[in-house]
Amino acid sequence: MRRVFPVLLSAALLCFLTVSQARSDSDEVGELKNVQKLKGLAKPELVKVMKGFCAALGKKCDFCHVKGDFSSDDKDNKRTARMMLDLVDTLNEKFFTDPKEARATCYMCHRGDEKPVFAP
Ligand code: HEC
Numbered sequence: 488m489r490r491v492f493p494v495l496l497s498a499a500l501l502c503f504l505t506v507s508q509a510r511s512d513s514d515e516v517g518e519l520k521n522v523q524k525l526k527g528l529a530k531p532e533l534v535k536v537m538k539g540f541c542a543a544l545g546k547k548c549d550f551c552h553v554k555g556d557f558s559s560d561d562k563d564n565k566r567t568a569r570m571m572l573d574l575v576d577t578l579n580e581k582f583f584t585d586p587k588e589a590r591a592t593c594y595m596c597h598r599g600d601e602k603p604v605f606a607p
């Protein structure tokens with residue numbers, strides 16, 4: 488367990504570092520139709536972030552996405568995840584501001600589960 492945790496954490500971190508780096512090149516967005524927060528990511532970069540969501544929540548793509556239409560917002564979990572992106576951004580903007588230190592991620596609360604634990 489001691490070894491697994493840092494690996495997962497750094498995967499989640501890498502994921503968010505990739506987001507901020509790739510946000511600047513807005514060229515290759517291509518056929519993405521309904522990206523409101525993770526704007527400017529090329530599709531492979533976006534999918535990396537998505538895999539980070541899966542790892543952070545211990546779920547597959549269909550936890551948030553309607554089968555056959557990734558751009559659909561029909562699933563509650565997708566809309567919640569979008570709000571959670573705002574939450575993580577706010578935490579990083581206000582509190583975890585040093586890019587060299589640990590930054591806020593989905594994993595820090597979810598730890599591989601859809602429901603974070605509220606009390607010890
Ligand atoms: C925890 C929820 C969650 C999971 C799990 C998830 N996604 Fe997403 N996905 C989102 C959200 C939220 C957006 C919209 C992001 C935005 O608006 O910036 C999105 C957007 C997308 C888009 C862009 C679609 C478009 O045209 O606008 C693709 C493609 C995508 N996801 C693929 C995947 C794949 C592939 C997986 C599994 C590896 C996956 N997602 C897992 C929440 C999730």
Ligand code: HEC
Nearest residue numbers: 540564565567568571572575592593595596597601602603
């Ligand atoms: C500060 C802690 C925190 C962070 C960071 C966080 N979440 Fe959450 N998330 C929660 C809490 C609390 C809930 C509500 C769980 C419940 O209803 O019991 C939740 C619920 C959700 C749900 C709905 C799950 C369900 O079963 O109802 C999704 C989807 C989700 N979060 C995705 C994300 C994603 C994606 C990220 C990263 C972008 C993220 N969360 C970051 C605390 C957090």
